[in-house]
Amino acid sequence: MVLRRLALSIPLLLLVTLLTFLLNSLAPGDLARTMMQGEGTEVQYLELRRELGLDQPLVVQYGRWLRHAATGNLGQSFFTKESVASLLNDRIGVTVSIMAGVLIVCVSAGLALGVMSALRGGWVGRAIDTLSLVGLTLPSFWVALVLIAIFAVGLQWLPATGYTPLRQDPMAWLLGLILPVLSVSLVSITTIAKQTRDSMNEVMGRDFIRSLRASGLPERSVIWKHALRNASLPVVTVLGLVMVNAISGTVFVERAFVLPGLGSLAVSAAQNNDIALMQGATLYFTLLTVVINLLVDMSYGWLNPKVRVQ
Amino acid sequence: MSASSVGAAPNAPPSIAMPRRFVSRLLSKPLAWVAIVWLVAIFALGLLANQAAPFDPLEQDLLAVKQLPSAEHWFGTDELGRDVLSRVLHGTLPTFVGVAQALVVVMLLGVGMGLTAGYFGGRTDAAVGQVTNLFQALPMIVISLAVLTVFNRSMLAAMVTFGIIGSAGVARVVRSATLNVRNELYIEAARISGLSDATIILRHVLPRIMGPVIVQLSLIAAIAVIVQTGISFLGLGVQPPAPTWGGGIFDAAASLNDFPWLLVPSGGVVALTILAFGLLGDALRDTAVETWARPAHRKQARKRGDKLALEAVFAGAPHAAVMSVRGLHIATGDGTHQRTLVSDLSFDLMPSETLGLVGESGSGKTLTILALMGLLPVGTHIKSGTLRLEGTSIDLTDEDSLRALRGKQLAMIFQEPMAALDPCFTIGHQLTEVIRCHEAMNPAQAQARAIELLKQVKIDNAEDVARRYPHQVSGGMAQRVGIARALAPNPKVLFADEPTTALDVTVQADILELLRALKQSHGMAVVFVTHDWGVVADICDRAMVLFRGKVLETADVLDIFDRPQHPYTAALLKANPHSAPPGQLLPTVEETLARMAREELAA
Numbered sequence: 001m002v003l004r005r006l007a008l009s010i011p012l013l014l015l016v017t018l019l020t021f022l023l024n025s026l027a028p029g030d031l032a033r034t035m036m037q038g039e040g041t042e043v044q045y046l047e048l049r050r051e052l053g054l055d056q057p058l059v060v061q062y063g064r065w066l067r068h069a070a071t072g073n074l075g076q077s078f079f080t081k082e083s084v085a086s087l088l089n090d091r092i093g094v095t096v097s098i099m100a101g102v103l104i105v106c107v108s109a110g111l112a113l114g115v116m117s118a119l120r121g122g123w124v125g126r127a128i129d130t131l132s133l134v135g136l137t138l139p140s141f142w143v144a145l146v147l148i149a150i151f152a153v154g155l156q157w158l159p160a161t162g163y164t165p166l167r168q169d170p171m172a173w174l175l176g177l178i179l180p181v182l183s184v185s186l187v188s189i190t191t192i193a194k195q196t197r198d199s200m201n202e203v204m205g206r207d208f209i210r211s212l213r214a215s216g217l218p219e220r221s222v223i224w225k226h227a228l229r230n231a232s233l234p235v236v237t238v239l240g241l242v243m244v245n246a247i248s249g250t251v252f253v254e255r256a257f258v259l260p261g262l263g264s265l266a267v268s269a270a271q272n273n274d275i276a277l278m279q280g281a282t283l284y285f286t287l288l289t290v291v292i293n294l295l296v297d298m299s300y301g302w303l304n305p306k307v308r309v310q
Numbered sequence: 311m312s313a314s315s316v317g318a319a320p321n322a323p324p325s326i327a328m329p330r331r332f333v334s335r336l337l338s339k340p341l342a343w344v345a346i347v348w349l350v351a352i353f354a355l356g357l358l359a360n361q362a363a364p365f366d367p368l369e370q371d372l373l374a375v376k377q378l379p380s381a382e383h384w385f386g387t388d389e390l391g392r393d394v395l396s397r398v399l400h401g402t403l404p405t406f407v408g409v410a411q412a413l414v415v416v417m418l419l420g421v422g423m424g425l426t427a428g429y430f431g432g433r434t435d436a437a438v439g440q441v442t443n444l445f446q447a448l449p450m451i452v453i454s455l456a457v458l459t460v461f462n463r464s465m466l467a468a469m470v471t472f473g474i475i476g477s478a479g480v481a482r483v484v485r486s487a488t489l490n491v492r493n494e495l496y497i498e499a500a501r502i503s504g505l506s507d508a509t510i511i512l513r514h515v516l517p518r519i520m521g522p523v524i525v526q527l528s529l530i531a532a533i534a535v536i537v538q539t540g541i542s543f544l545g546l547g548v549q550p551p552a553p554t555w556g557g558g559i560f561d562a563a564a565s566l567n568d569f570p571w572l573l574v575p576s577g578g579v580v581a582l583t584i585l586a587f588g589l590l591g592d593a594l595r596d597t598a599v600e601t602w603a604r605p606a607h608r609k610q611a612r613k614r615g616d617k618l619a620l621e622a623v624f625a626g627a628p629h630a631a632v633m634s635v636r637g638l639h640i641a642t643g644d645g646t647h648q649r650t651l652v653s654d655l656s657f658d659l660m661p662s663e664t665l666g667l668v669g670e671s672g673s674g675k676t677l678t679i680l681a682l683m684g685l686l687p688v689g690t691h692i693k694s695g696t697l698r699l700e701g702t703s704i705d706l707t708d709e710d711s712l713r714a715l716r717g718k719q720l721a722m723i724f725q726e727p728m729a730a731l732d733p734c735f736t737i738g739h740q741l742t743e744v745i746r747c748h749e750a751m752n753p754a755q756a757q758a759r760a761i762e763l764l765k766q767v768k769i770d771n772a773e774d775v776a777r778r779y780p781h782q783v784s785g786g787m788a789q790r791v792g793i794a795r796a797l798a799p800n801p802k803v804l805f806a807d808e809p810t811t812a813l814d815v816t817v818q819a820d821i822l823e824l825l826r827a828l829k830q831s832h833g834m835a836v837v838f839v840t841h842d843w844g845v846v847a848d849i850c851d852r853a854m855v856l857f858r859g860k861v862l863e864t865a866d867v868l869d870i871f872d873r874p875q876h877p878y879t880a881a882l883l884k885a886n887p888h889s890a891p892p893g894q895l896l897p898t899v900e901e902t903l904a905r906m907a908r909e910e911l912a913a
Contacts, residue, residue, distance in 0.1 A: 142577040207729035216717015248451035
């Protein structure tokens with residue numbers, strides 16, 4: 001199962017990187033000219049083209065990039081001339097930290113709200129429906145700014161911007177992550193809650209719930225252990241989609257909180273036409289997606305014994 | 311793209327083949343009205359921004375920076391003293407243009423792919439499925455950023471990319487809607503009459519799926535607003551100082567420390583527009599789909615009868631009875647729509663006795679024992695009734711008291727043994743959980759007890775079975791596990807709800823034999839629900855015949871077979887396949903009753 005997914009993720013990686021290369025050739029004008037911004041001589045232009053490998057066919061360019069990528073060499077940033085791989089490696093910790101926080105918040109809050117709404121229905125359910133509409137309505141980057149205005153500028157409880165590495169100061173790392181994580185999560189919590197509610201409603205009607213109750217098990221065990229475990233498969237599927245979407249959320253939130261993550265790096269690459277850097281960033285983002293899908297598959301196996309046996 | 315088509319796409323109700331009723335029903339929803347009015351108004355103001363805006367959006371006034379709303383500047387001024395209202399109005403058109411660009415792509419690509427996949431099916435369907443899977447595998451922003459890098463931060467390129475990626479989700483919805491329509495007879499008829507596929511799709515399929523398509527488009531429009539403003543917020547797409555909604559939010563971020571007011575107008579207009587598209591989508595969906603409301607599960611008002619009154623009910627009950635039930639009423643629905651399912655049911659159960667509850671499907675046998683377990687299905691409830699268990703009386707409408715008895719005093723085994731086990735946990739785990747819930751034991755002791763229980767229900771390789779998951783054992787084995795679980799806390803009474811019906815004949819006999827042996831060794835009383843007279847004869851001491859929720863007669867099994875008191879019992883016995891002579895049609899209960907009625911009349 002997991003191995004199969006790993007095997008399937010290789011074509012995805014190839015395809016995405018190939019796509020960025022094809023885009024490159026679709027670009028209006030010529031990369032070398034764009035980079036020179038109308039300055040320099042024709043000789044310098046040809047020089048730059050050769051330097052970038054643009055004089056060779058696309059297939060050759062792609063093949064060379066792949067060979068280098070396999071050895072961890074993603075080339076140089078067109079703009080700063082630094083190694084793309086080391087730029088990306090410096091930044092990925094921030095993005096992964098946010099993603100981990102989003103995962104924890106979404107799972108705990110989403111499951112709790114979903115189960116409550118399945119059991120109580122009524123106002124919790126209506127609140128989730130309303131909040132999910134509000135969540136859809138409010139762009140995460142605006143929510144981020146409002147949170148900064150309230151909790152950082154107004155109440156001064158939490159830092160407004162910036163990132164402290166975990167190794168440097170774990171407490172500052174955690175405090176700095178709270179608002180970014182909340183900004184990304186708020187939209188997704190209700191998505192998880194809704195799916196949890198629907199699949200809990202389905203599972204609570206199954207025969208074994210009645211027989212567990214007949215055995216005299218306490219409701220908390222029937223609900224939080226047996227029903228939730230059985231209801232969790234579709235929730236995990238949705239959680240996977242939510243986490244893939246959260247990657248987009250980190251891009252905006254990193255800009256709002258001025259966090260040095262992959263997203264802000266990719267945005268500056270877009271601002272500077274830094275195609276080499278963007279190709280590297282795309283590869284990293286795709287790898288993140290692959291890891292998320294892999295975790296989803298692994299938890300299927302953990303949650304459902306039938307999947308495990310096959 | 312012309313300006314008029316920009317507005318028409320999200321706002322105007324589609325003219326083609328949309329039933330007039332749909333539009334009028336949509337307009338009867340106030341929220342839909344609010345949404346449409348907002349979208350039309352903001353779009354019109356954006357279109358006429360040059361006339362409507364009070365100031366030039368780029369005009370700076372460094373003497374009046376960061377001002378709160380005033381008569382002159384309705385939305386205040388920003389960090390360069392520019393009029394915020396004017397900037398918002400001038401930012402409207404780029405956003406709506408972006409939304410329209412995405413919508414055009416989705417309409418062509420998403421709807422096109424969905425229609426093709428759903429209509430042609432087969433390989434086309436599979437291929438489209440692959441493409442949509444790929445689109446959905448990646449976060450949109452990754453591709454968008456790559457596109458923005460290559461295409462010099464072009465907003466058009468970004469919105470088209472969003473449209474392409476968004477098409478995947480729309481294609482899925484359209485595909486399944488098309489599949490439903492395609493299988494209808496009139497489509498087949500149209501094909502036989504020689505219409506071309508294109509004609510059928512455009513004239514007969516597309517109009518039928520307009521509902522879901524429009525819902526999807528309004529949701530895509532809502533997301534497109536977020537994407538367009540998001541890209542401006544990131545400083546890509548339209549470049550500052552040109553006014554954009556997303557740029558306005560970024561400006562607000564810059565003055566967050568000393569002038570948070572800017573968040574309100576910039577975010578507000580974006581949020582309201584997204585909300586309007588979202589609400590419109592919701593209203594469209596509600597109009598399209600007949601909404602069904604889940605029947606509200608009303609909590610029964612608990613009447614705690616006083617002890618003396620409860621005791622009085624059992625005045626005539628035999629003293630030795632292990633369990634007595636008096637006046638059990640079960641009903642469904644509430645108020646005027648209430649329907650009685652079981653009425654005034656009473657019985658006594660002696661120690662070590664097996665009482666058969668016999669009757670047709672729907673006679674209330676299973677409901678009766680579920681009610682005594684406090685496990686009635688949603689929508690049904692106990693109106694009245696009392697239970698006495700070993701001298702303690704309980705009001706049956708009080709579910710909490712029943713819960714305390716479950717497992718420990720009253721246990722139950724079920725008709726579908728496999729469905730009665732949680733598929734996610736091993737058999738051993740499920741047993742130890744029940745054991746430890748009723749008795750203080752450490753995990754090792756509970757494990758040993760579980761193995762012992764499995765051996766008691768005649769499972770030879772108990773250790774091995776304990777490690778298996780429910781899907782790895784047979785139905786008969788699952789029922790043995792169910793029995794072991796029921797026996798774990800040594801209950802006084804075991805309810806058996808047709809525990810052998812779903813099993814093979816040979817396994818049935820084994821399970822009945824097991825139950826008989828366990829009843830003797832554990833000294834339990836058993837209430838056995840069945841419609842099988844053979845089982846009654848085999849295992850029961852007494853039988854109670856139920857018909858449409860009423861007890862017709864209760865007697866010793868021998869008496870029932872030899873001298874049925876009630877004509878219905880006689881008819882039910884006649885319908886027993888076990889006693890029928892081979893080669894003859896079995897009389898139904900109705901036939902026998904009708905014949906007896908005729909005979910009675912003749913006499």
